[in-house]
Amino acid sequence: MAQATIRDVAREAEVSVASVSRALNGAENIRADTRARVVAAAEKLGYVPHAGARSLSMARAHAIGVVLPDLHGEFFSEIVRGMDKEASARGFHLLLSNMHADLNDAVHALRAMRGRVDGLVVMAPHLDAAELMRNMPQNVPAVLVNCRADQGTPALLVDNVGGADTMVRHLLGTGRRAIAHVTGPSGNLDAEERLAGFRLSMRRHAGVDDPLVLPGDFSEEAGAAATRALIAGGQRVDAIFAANDMMAIGCMLALREAGVSVPEQIAVAGFDDIPVARYLHLTTMRVPIAGIGALAVTRLTDQLSGRGNPAATELHAPELEVRATTTAHKKEGRTRT
Amino acid sequence: MAQATIRDVAREAEVSVASVSRALNGAENIRADTRARVVAAAEKLGYVPHAGARSLSMARAHAIGVVLPDLHGEFFSEIVRGMDKEASARGFHLLLSNMHADLNDAVHALRAMRGRVDGLVVMAPHLDAAELMRNMPQNVPAVLVNCRADQGTPALLVDNVGGADTMVRHLLGTGRRAIAHVTGPSGNLDAEERLAGFRLSMRRHAGVDDPLVLPGDFSEEAGAAATRALIAGGQRVDAIFAANDMMAIGCMLALREAGVSVPEQIAVAGFDDIPVARYLHLTTMRVPIAGIGALAVTRLTDQLSGRGNPAATELHAPELEVRATTTAHKKEGRTRT
DNA sequence: CTGTTAGCGCTTTCAT
């Protein structure tokens, strides 16, 4: 036997469907005993409201769409965790759509969500958000995270430039002078901003106009490759600042291979503070990933309920997390390997 | 102006809504020029089909619900990644619902998905699946992952007993005899099975009937605490087998604190092979997490389309991943810290 | 090939 519908319940309770709806949704204008009868009937039939029909009729899906780029593991789980926590606290579901490379995919993903969600959280550091918004279903509120934001659309950004500057100053402060930067993939907003911050800071605080920059792509392998190239090229550096933690880890692996000690000979720093960074004692800039996810959902749901000003861009400053890969100070024991 | 509906497009193209539907859904019985006119009108109005209405009318949501326990970061992202990949390849969305502790939450989460999804993937190692299924919306196909499966329901399981046995034999094979096990939370299926496998294997292969078992809860802190207790108690062991990687990491931290060398004095092993395990050179049992997620979705969608036999339980054997925390053989350089 | 129409399951006026 198929799932019971509201009509089955109505028949069973010998009332109209309207009364069932009222009874089950806690309306006031219904007699207590009528409600009881309805509840009993629903219970008996194992009735569960059809959320799809409900949202069509109410024009409210109680779901928010999440469109993400192909994120690395820990970053992904952290941001989704943050969103999920906030969403379920507010009675919303999360409809996921990891998207891949190009704008077309993204647009497709967005369109597929129309009529399923009340709003969107879009993270697309590698795309033109303006172009994206243009192809977005109209009238669907959205919060952009780490996007090349058009002004006017609510957006959450990480202060990558400031973060890179902080890191450079930390490295300079520990006596490093020849600092190389390994970049993220070209076209990626975070990568570009971190690079810009690095350049700016090196010029301003170290008087270096043309610091060493190695191309990368946020993957561990790219970090290792860049480091090997650096060593093979005989470049003399005393610090490597990678645009994210995964690459920094790659750098460390390559340095170990080459017998270069960290941080004695070369200091290594990353960006993001993914959980694994802590175990590897990697100095990095902590980005409150889960917090940003939660905040994006908060802003979106506030916007949906009319509350909260759809205040435009909000900037989040990452925090410097100093660990052993840039300071020899505290010698720690090591798990032998 | 609100989003255009199919009627707006019909009016614009001067055809009936049926024709619009046909044109946009690639039906055959429609003249090419009519279709062109419809497509043009849709384009002009920026029409995007309302997925909610569509699924109500077709009785097909093209979405699958995912109900997960509160998983640790890497495990979570891996399994969701596996599901997402498979789901989007098959034109399905993922509706997420991380659930917390009790059965009530889980039931609530499940009911909230009725009418939004075509099927469910449920992972609930800490709950009674039978009880859960009873409270599940009827007629909604489901695949259970790591659940106390009722026979009859499609299920995916990890061979925890066999995995634990493999690990114990590996440890015995490297000359360890006094092996302690740190368990997961009580009531958790994986935890219980791993413990059972440990006991069984110790009895069978080491002739130990009552091996040392320390209670834990899958968290890093629990691993550290158990280890500290072990040391404080003056117990003499030469290996610690933690029921998951996070706890194994906690063990290693506590051992380092206490100045105990790994693996010389005490070997450490975990279970799961989360990515961080690799960096820490932790010996562990590799569970193909993403693969299981993908497979769950595959089985579910096959079931939805009538394809594939809803074959009941499927068991996946984890693989032993030997690394440095159990073998002193290959000395590796270390990133200084 | 195209249009008319009856739902999908629910909420919500509008009467009563």
Add this chain to the structure above:
DNA sequence: ATGAAAGCGCTAACAG
């Protein structure tokens, strides 16, 4: 307090 009926936006017979 309750019921009848009109949609929400779309698909799918059923007629032409």
